[in-house]
Amino acid sequence: MTSTLPAATSTTVPAQRPRAPKIVPAVRPPLRFRSSRADLVLCGVLLVAILVVQGWNIADYPTLSDDEGTYLAQAWAVQQGSGLAHYTYWYDHPPLGWIQIAALTWLPAQIDPSLMTVGSMRVAMLLVSAASAVLLYVLARRLSLPPWAAGLAMAIFGLSPLSVVLQREIFLDNIAVMWTLLAFCLAASPSRHLWHHFGAGIAAAAGVLTKETMLVILPALVVTMWRHGHRDTRKFALTGAVTACVLIGLAYPLFALLKGELFPGAGHVSLWDGITYQMSRPGSGFILDPGSGSYGVLRSWLYYDRVLLLGGLAGAVLLLVTWRWSVTARALAGPALTVGILAVVALRPSGYLPAMYVIQALPFLALVLAGGTASVAHAVLRRWRGAEERAYVTWGRRVTAALLVAAAAAYVVPRWYDGDRTAVTVDANAPYRAASHWLGAQVANPQDTRILVDDALWLDLVHQGYRPGLGVIWFYKADLDPAVTKTMPGGWRDLDFVVASPTVRRDAVDLPNVKAAMAHSTPVATFGEGADRIEIRQVTGSTATTAGTGTGGSAGGSR
Structure with missing residues (x-):
């Protein structure tokens, strides 16, 4: 018996029009900062302005602080080869910060040892300010801000009176911010090479070992690294970055262990005692309580600049609230989260709030303020704009944007002018x-x-x-x-x-x-x-002799 297949039913298939080939737009490779002439010119002009404003009168304003003298004296001890401090090093901070200060001030100290004083060595901080300002511009561009917004962030960060005053001073926080900005730049690298993420971990560790309080913003760095990493390798890259950061960070307790100073004992200092002191030091009160020391610190910040602080906080809130709908908000999720974390830490009811704490937030406040401005500009000029939009509507958008810019300039420029003029003219020392x-x-x-x-x-x-x-x-x-x-x-x-x-x-x-x-x-x-x-x-009872007694009178103004 032979099995046969049934005959196929003859059907007529209607002719189909050939489909046009799908056109995929070419993906433009990420623009390199070093190859963009417009970015280089804008960043260079702003950098010159920042260095002039921050460098002019740097030795005379603000008033010399005891913390500056401490860090510089410890750097001097490193240069002299006499240890990590000019007295007993008791693990109050990791020593990497003043080791870097020693490196920055080594050459002028060799040329003229008398230059190794707080006023003259403030000039070394200009190198840190310059690096931080450029890194902030690069980060803004890597987070998809347009050139004008990146320039705005850089200008706000470098020219705000609050920044001018605090970035002049020899504080560990300024150096730690530089390393942290480098970590964020590497985390947001458009190339997405694995070594960039390893480098971000190394830079983050350097920031923490420069000033240990930078540890609290590492979660925001992880968010940035996750969002900008390649989805196929982000887990591996993140693991490598965390591993690099942890291994380098462990060098500090290992140093204490090798010296026999990891734990308390008779006759020596210890890392444990240093950490205990820092964690248990008396708090300065709730920052919104008018009778607290923290409130006085907040008032001093607002005295120099309300725009950066309040505007930056508002920009962070705006970006965090709209991150689901706004491309800019999603790109700036890491910096906005950084501002949020630092704000929450400052709001602790019983925490200690030093005056230099805000330094850690300054670049991120500037970045989210510029990002929020870019979001508003996009909403005013381009949101819901169609191809058939009438000319008078387009001109209305432009006029609205111009009025907003003019109002902001009218409020900000006079206040910044007064603050910066004080910084470049007053002799407080x-x-x-x-x-x-x-x-x-x-x-x-x-x-x-x-x-x-x-x-x-x-x-x-x-x-x-x-x-x-x-x-x-x-x-x-x-x-x-x-x-x-x-x-x-x-x-x-x-x-x-x-x-x-x-x-x-x-x-x-x-x-x-x-x-x-x-x-x-x-x-x-x-x-x-x-x-x-x-x-x-x-x-009383001293046998020291002097050439005479007298009064110096009014030798300088008060701040």
């Missing part, structure tokens, strides 16, 4: 210079003189012949460092002078030896007026 000169010229035998000073003047007096450590003494150490207190068996009676700067007068309340020395001394010279004055006080 004349009392410090006069006190330093007096101590160098009037004290007969500096080598045999013991004097308490704040760290803003410590290096000045070292260069004038006072013995570092035991002759010129950082006033905190007279009570808190056993290596110093054991050389003062008579307490305050073993001192000759106290330089009573505002910092010394403020903190002497909690330091018995310093408080007693202040109480048992009389002024022999005074420089400046009011709360900003600097008094040189000779301790």
Whole structure:
């Protein structure tokens, strides 16, 4: 029996029109910053303006701070090969920050050792400011902001009076911000090479080891890396970045372990004690409580610039709320999250809020403020715009945009002009210079003189012949460092002078030896007026001789 298939039914298939080939638009490769002439010109012009404004009068304003003197003195100790600090290093911060300061200031210190003072070495911070400003522009472009918005972010970051004041100062936070911006730039690299993500992890670790508080914004860096990584390799890249960051970060506790100073013990400092102190230090209160120290810090920030702080916070909220619908918001999710995290940390009811804390937020506030501005500009000029839009509607959009720009400029420019003019004209450090000169010229035998000073003047007096450590003494150490207190068996009676700067007068309340020395001394010279004055006080019973006594009068204005 033969099996046969049924005959196929004959059907007529209607002729079909050939389909036009699908045209796929060519994908333009990401524009390289170094090959874009427009970006290079705009960034270069803004960089020159920023360096001029930040560099002009940098040694004289703002007032020298004890923290600046501490970091520079520690950098000096590194340069001298005498350790990680000019006194006992007690793990208050990781040492990478002032090691970098030592590298930045090494050449001028070799050329002229007397330049190794706070005022003159502030110039080194211009290199950090320049790098941070350029990195911010690059990051803005990598996050898809148009050139004008990237330039706006760079200008806000570099020319805001708040930025000008804080970026001039020798703070670890400024260097840590530079490393963090580099990490974000690598995380958002359009090339998506794996080494970029490994590099982001290394840069993030450098930022944390420069200032440990940068640790809190690493989640925002992870978000940026995830959003801009290739979907096929992002898990591997993220794992590599986290591994690189953790392994480098572990170098700090490993250093303490090898020195036998990881945990507390008799006769030595420890990393554990340093961390415990930082975590348990008295809080400055809730930032919105008018009676708290944190509120005073907030007021000082707002005094210099309300636009960057409030506008940046508003921009972050706008971007976080609209990230589902806005391309710009999705691209800036990482920086907006950074601002949110730093704001939440600042709002802790019992946390400690230092004045330099806002430095960590400045570039991200500027970036989200520029991003929010770009979103508003896009909504006004192009949102719901069709091909058939009438000419008068288009012109209405342009007029609206121009009015918004004019209103913003009318509000911002006068306030920034006043703040920046103060920064480039006011001499706030004349009392410090006069006190330093007096101590160098009037004290007969500096080598045999013991004097308490704040760290803003410590290096000045070292260069004038006072013995570092035991002759010129950082006033905190007279009570808190056993290596110093054991050389003062008579307490305050073993001192000759106290330089009573505002910092010394403020903190002497909690330091018995310093408080007693202040109480048992009389002024022999005074420089400046009011709360900003600097008094040189000779301790009762001191045998130190001077060329004469007198008053410095009003040697400088107050801030």
